[in-house]
Amino acid sequence: MLRIAIIGAGRIGHVHAATIAAHPGAQLALVCDPFGDAAENLAATYGARACKEADDVFADPQVDAVVIGSPTPLHVPHLLAAARAGKAVLCEKPIALSMEDVDAASAELEAVTTPVMFGFNRRFDPSFAAVRTAVEAGRIGPLEQLTIISRDPAAPPVEYVKVSGGIFRDMTIHDFDTARYFLGDITEVHAVGQNLDPEIAAVGDFDAAVVTLRTASGAVATIINNRHCAAGYDQRLEASGPAGALLADNIRATTVRLSNAEVTDAQEPYLDFFLERYAEAYRLELSAFIEAVESGSPVSPSITDAIEALRLAEAATESARTGAPVRLG
Amino acid sequence: MLRIAIIGAGRIGHVHAATIAAHPGAQLALVCDPFGDAAENLAATYGARACKEADDVFADPQVDAVVIGSPTPLHVPHLLAAARAGKAVLCEKPIALSMEDVDAASAELEAVTTPVMFGFNRRFDPSFAAVRTAVEAGRIGPLEQLTIISRDPAAPPVEYVKVSGGIFRDMTIHDFDTARYFLGDITEVHAVGQNLDPEIAAVGDFDAAVVTLRTASGAVATIINNRHCAAGYDQRLEASGPAGALLADNIRATTVRLSNAEVTDAQEPYLDFFLERYAEAYRLELSAFIEAVESGSPVSPSITDAIEALRLAEAATESARTGAPVRLG
Amino acid sequence: MLRIAIIGAGRIGHVHAATIAAHPGAQLALVCDPFGDAAENLAATYGARACKEADDVFADPQVDAVVIGSPTPLHVPHLLAAARAGKAVLCEKPIALSMEDVDAASAELEAVTTPVMFGFNRRFDPSFAAVRTAVEAGRIGPLEQLTIISRDPAAPPVEYVKVSGGIFRDMTIHDFDTARYFLGDITEVHAVGQNLDPEIAAVGDFDAAVVTLRTASGAVATIINNRHCAAGYDQRLEASGPAGALLADNIRATTVRLSNAEVTDAQEPYLDFFLERYAEAYRLELSAFIEAVESGSPVSPSITDAIEALRLAEAATESARTGAPVRLG
Amino acid sequence: MLRIAIIGAGRIGHVHAATIAAHPGAQLALVCDPFGDAAENLAATYGARACKEADDVFADPQVDAVVIGSPTPLHVPHLLAAARAGKAVLCEKPIALSMEDVDAASAELEAVTTPVMFGFNRRFDPSFAAVRTAVEAGRIGPLEQLTIISRDPAAPPVEYVKVSGGIFRDMTIHDFDTARYFLGDITEVHAVGQNLDPEIAAVGDFDAAVVTLRTASGAVATIINNRHCAAGYDQRLEASGPAGALLADNIRATTVRLSNAEVTDAQEPYLDFFLERYAEAYRLELSAFIEAVESGSPVSPSITDAIEALRLAEAATESARTGAPVRLG
Structure with a gap:
């Protein structure tokens, strides 16, 4: 216990x-x-x-x-x-x-x-984890292109944004960890920041971004972020290789589909935010932590993973500001 | 030519x-x-x-x-x-x-x-035909349960209904042919007629029906009909066996999916009616006819198929009126 | 407490x-x-x-x-x-x-x-319950046709089948309750039993069935049962009315979709059986029970619901044996 | 005529x-x-x-x-x-x-x-065109992020690649036109070229790429290209705005879905290549051309559109070689 x-x-x-x-x-x-x-x-x-x-x-x-x-x-x-x-x-x-x-x-x-483990909960999401397991098992051949779409349902208050460290450290950092989880070390970061929301622009941050990550293996990851999404918390991921592709789709509260004169097979909006969307991931994360601590096996994601995700966030911040890609050691 | x-x-x-x-x-x-x-x-x-x-x-x-x-x-x-x-x-x-x-x-x-061929166009629908080909190829094992959902977008004028011969001869007859196409001869018919539309009831016809067909093989087919459907011309079919199931889904004009605060991945209404839905089937039907005539090979569906579909329509009419199943030859 | x-x-x-x-x-x-x-x-x-x-x-x-x-x-x-x-x-x-x-x-x-409540867990399934709520709210107009597909992943041992009371009392009884939950009282039952599995036939039971239920309102429900399903525990329901249709689809453990040279957007098999499929329903059922007991409000489903579901099971058993529909009180 | x-x-x-x-x-x-x-x-x-x-x-x-x-x-x-x-x-x-x-x-x-019109067939694809029409009609609010996934089923022969002008002029040029069709003028191009196929690398070309396009409006487009795709000709597009998102999905020859012990609701591979995938687009393109010529209205896409797409292809080529984004007039 x-x-x-x-x-x-x-x-x-x-x-x-x-x-x-x-x-x-x-x-x-x-x-x-x-x-x-x-x-x-x-x-x-x-x-x-x-x-x-x-x-x-x-x-x-x-x-x-x-x-x-x-x-x-x-x-x-x-x-x-x-x-x-x-x-x-x-x-x-x-x-x-x-x-x-x-x-x-x-x-x-x-x-x-x-043991010090970091709470990158998405590594424990059953769908993301199942995609990674299938990739590791060679189901799609060597991973060539990873596309991560991650959109929050609504922007946080400007007061939060001000002290958040910016979109890349606060929001994209999860996606950076996911990219590293699938692809290992990143060699170059290119980021485009968008200012769609003038209030967020006024405090010097972006509210949407597209980030391209190169890796030593030759694979490329693309991250598409937005601080708002009408349909809820949009969390998708697609891994593509020469033998196939694996998509982790969004989650809804039920499987109900509506058909009428305007729409057919319409599903519900996505689960609204991270507490709901990643509820199972939080459970599995804690289990993994407890199991690692009790068995003495290494925890993951580690301090190094946390540092590397932050390094990518800083590189993206720099790239979005200067317009030039940033190479990493 | x-x-x-x-x-x-x-x-x-x-x-x-x-x-x-x-x-x-x-x-x-x-x-x-x-x-x-x-x-x-x-x-x-x-x-x-x-x-x-x-x-x-x-x-x-x-x-x-x-x-x-x-x-x-x-x-x-x-x-x-x-x-x-x-x-x-x-x-x-x-x-x-x-x-x-x-x-x-x-x-x-x-x-x-x-050569006399009958225009049961659904045999030539690429999706229905692909399901049958896969069933014949053993993809799902012996066919056990066939479910046909067939709903028109809107009821025809009452004047048409009056001279149509009734829903089973006019509308369900397509589904009877489809059932025979998949399952061969039918041994028993049970039909429930529904009177949802009082105008059609007034001229002595049903406007919706559920029909159950038994076959010599032990497989059962279910046909669900309705003279109206808000989402368009609803034409689906599911074949189920011990090794799997095959579904032929509805067709839309495009593959567009809409997501917003009310719905996600919402598709368009179904193609509105048979001329659109079975456009490709009409083309393939004519090709099959021409090919059979020119090569001298047997046409299908044949006069016998047309007669057997009508026999099922009459049996269903009787069953819906008496409430009792009707056994066939 | x-x-x-x-x-x-x-x-x-x-x-x-x-x-x-x-x-x-x-x-x-x-x-x-x-x-x-x-x-x-x-x-x-x-x-x-x-x-x-x-x-x-x-x-x-x-x-x-x-x-x-x-x-x-x-x-x-x-x-x-x-x-x-x-x-x-x-x-x-x-x-x-x-x-x-x-x-x-x-x-x-x-x-x-x-308070005596019965464990018809499907009433508490979030997807089935959401369909019913939407139907009650008039989203599809008056319910006209209800289609319930319910297939177990694999037949129980023959020893269990022998003492089970037969497929209608043991398996379909859930679907009878679901039909009553949506449609209220049933006026006529017609059932076709199938003997696809000779071992189950040998002990006098059916292993698949198609049941048609008529109601006082004129709506018709269709239940399609099978003791086996290659893809897992197949639990679907479609409610259809003049203004639209609502489908509760199957549930998978993840949202992963695979695309390769053979299949595209292929999802996982369904959750394997009732403990997994209805895990959330069991939780909500218990909550509803506790809430009703503590607040003194009526429990549902009630003893009457349990009796009426059994009555339908007996009527279906009789119909499947005699071939004739059975009228109810 | x-x-x-x-x-x-x-x-x-x-x-x-x-x-x-x-x-x-x-x-x-x-x-x-x-x-x-x-x-x-x-x-x-x-x-x-x-x-x-x-x-x-x-x-x-x-x-x-x-x-x-x-x-x-x-x-x-x-x-x-x-x-x-x-x-x-x-x-x-x-x-x-x-x-x-x-x-x-x-x-x-x-x-x-x-009248001189250019054959950017994708503008005439019913699904892409429907997305654009809905965007223009304001269904998702101002377009913020456009994601184009475009993967060929298999790489062309190396002899073709050699004289093709490179992936950006030969393949991505369609996506550049699509991006301009949705977003108008592009202000900056960043491209990452991938060398997954050593034969194509040997003749100095890339066989996969990720391109990011900035626009004057602040919207960003992402293009993900690959010369091969196991599942067929992968042609998707997603337009996202504050009020919703619209996805144009891939096309299959039929609507058949297979469920068995390994997969559920599995669809067929995508239509294999552009002649099949864009068959309807070619028809509508010709109709638009004939209609414009006969009515004297302006043709579209125009010579200017063709030049601008080529300009983007050259900018992407330069960006992929130097690693730096390229700003456009």
Whole structure:
């Protein structure tokens, strides 16, 4: 029974709390949030303890593992503190808002020996994972072209956008990880940022983007992002090779299809956002984390995966600003 | 070059005229219709001759084959006259409005030696035909259950319904032929007629029906009919066996799919009616007719097929009236 | 917090136990099975108590409600005993193996005042329920034709078939309930039984069937059943009316589609069987039961629903044997 | 009746000949090919005359219009000669192998006053055209992201690739025209060329590519090309805007779907190549040409469209070689 603490009692903290509570091999031990009420309310729901200070989590001998859902600038400090205290860590993405912050802590990050896994939930989505498994099994031959379409249902508030680090670090970073999950290391990034929404433009960010990634193998990945989508949370992926193609389509709440004088076989809008769309992925992510911690096998996605996704986000940011592709080491 | 005459310059006559004109091995020689203007207009479009009397068709030495699209009560007299004159015949369905009429002419029908093919166009629909080919090839194992859904976009005028012979002879007869095409001889018919439309009920006909057909092989066919369908001309068929199932889906004018806040992947309404839906089938039907006539191979569907479909229509009519299933020969 | 006991620690008992354990408003209090080990093992998984005798369940003051998953002949005795003890009941289908058994207990069944709900899980399937909600909301106009396709992935062992009461009581009974759920009372039943599997024929049962149901409203339902289906557990439903149609399609584990030289947009086989296909339905069924019990609102499906479904099963059995339709009250 | 000559009796010449022959308002008057047999055979099929010299076409007073299907380097000389002779022209793409050739003839091209239309057949594909019509009608709001997936079933022979002008001029040029058809003028091109096929790499060309196009409106188009595709000729297009998205899917010969133990709802491979996939587009293209010529309305796509598509192809070629995006005037 893995005793888990959660730092951050916000939206994603609630998801993890419910997932931990439902897992037969885990127990929600402690919830930490500087807003004590939030921590206490969430803790009470699952019969856990609450605290306000992250240090109380790291010092707690009744805690085996920590789920870090604190604001991004605290991810590195928190994961290092947790690791120093010998706790296993499941940390939300991104690892940091800039590579500068990562580089500043690089010696300490390299020295981490406890399991630290990053919450790139899409690796655990059953459909995306099934495509990757089939690709690895050679069902389509060598992967040649990967197309990722990822559109949010609606843009976040401008206040959030301002501190988000920009679309590439905040939104595309998931797709960068997915691209690396399928294709390994990326050698060149070209990004076009779009300013369709003047409010987001006003705070210096893009609200849509098309990114092209080259790889050492010769395969190319294309990422198409948009901060809004009328039909819901549009999350698709197509892997194409000489022997075939595999598509992971969107998910709806039911399989109902409507036919009438205007439309035929019309399905429902997509599940609205990530909590619903990736509900199963969050469950499988936690299971993978617990299993890796308990068996001592390596966690994945790792700190390195988190750093590489951030590196791609920075390269895309630069490319979108300068207009020129960015080559990577 | 097969020189073909058409009797009947109505809607279906126009389809056949266009199909003949476009066929490299056929020539539209003569159009016959008691309404001389209709015959002349249609003939003029394709550079053919026109006449008012069917006998002028049968007597014409410049005519090798006759497409019979006259009113149903004239089908048997016209096909017999054409056959006596040594013409090949492609006759529209049904062969007659009652088995009584068929039985009265049975000796003459049996004595026919020229090729007489019946216009059960669905046998030539590429999707239905592909399903049958796959079934014959054993792709799903022995056919166990055949489901035919066949709904017209809108009911015909009541005046038409009155003289149509009833839904089973007029509409379901196509599906009876399809069932026989897949399953061979039928041993028992059970039909439920529905009266959803009071105007059609008032003239003594049904406007929807569900028919169950038993076969000697043990397979069962289900036919679901309706005189109206909001989404267009609903024409589907599913063949199911122990090793799999094959579905022939509806056809739309384009492959466009719309996604928005109400619907996702919504397709267009179905092609509206038989001239559009079975346009390709009419072409292939004519080709099969010409090929059979020129090669001397047997035509199909045959007079026997036409008679058996009518026999099923009569059995269904009786079953729907009495409520009891009707056993066949 | 509703304290629930389960009678029957078999396959369905495990489903209910897991569902109860995961429900915030319920607690698994007691598991009863004549095979004491089965009861104890299941109870241990969820920290519940175990017993061998059903009477110990009814007598237990720590039990508020009973889920009855005992063999069918015990359903009526168990539900009556539970009701006499003042327990709420969620009983698996069918209510009994024959209407004779129901009639013999009819006075006692009518006198039941505690909530007794029947486990027709398909009413709670999100897709089927969404179709019904849309039908009730008038999205397709008055329901005219309902088509239910229900095929098991593989036939049960012959030993099971022998004591199952026959395909109509064991398998089709779900579809009868679904038909009543959409259409209300049925006035006539016509059934064709098929003997595709000689082993099942040898024990006097059918292994496939097509059933036609007439209703007072004039709508007709068609049920197509088969004990095997190569592609998995085939569970579809189409409701059709003058303004449109609604289809509830099959469910797959992922949304992956494969395209290669043989197939395009090929999806996975269907979820294999009812535990997987109706997992969400079992959860929603239990929630509806708990909510009804706690709020005092009527449970549904009710004892009457269970009896009427059995009545249809008997009528279908008779129709399939005699070949004649059976009229109902 | 428009009397049309065809220059070039190859594959595309055959398509145009059949289309002209089937069109009620056109007549195939003359077929010209330096291989006299090819011209004579094709002419004979449709009762037309044949010649070997293009000049005989331009000089022929019985010819109203010319379809130019000669090798690309002859397109400009042929269209100018035809125009000088007062003939209307339908010219195959691309206009030339390099902008140098176009620029050398720019004064003469600008001076052309007879109708000259270019054969970008995809503008006439019913599905692509329906998407554009819906976009123009505002169904999805302002177009934000256009995704074009265009994969050939198999690479052409290396001998063809050598003289093709490269993938961007030969294959992508269609997609460039489609992008312009939807989005108007392009301001920047970024292209990544892939070398998956060593034989094509050996002759200095790419066999796959991903191209990103920026537009003045802020919309971005992505083109994904590949010289091979296991499932057939993969031709899809998705237009996305704030109010929805429209997808034009692939086309199969039938609507048949197969379900078995491995796959469900599996469709057939796509139509194999452009003659089949765009058969209807070729018909509608010819109709549009004839209608424009006869009514005196402007032809579209125009010489300017042909030049702009070539300009994009050259920009993409440069971008793929240098790695840097190319800005356009």
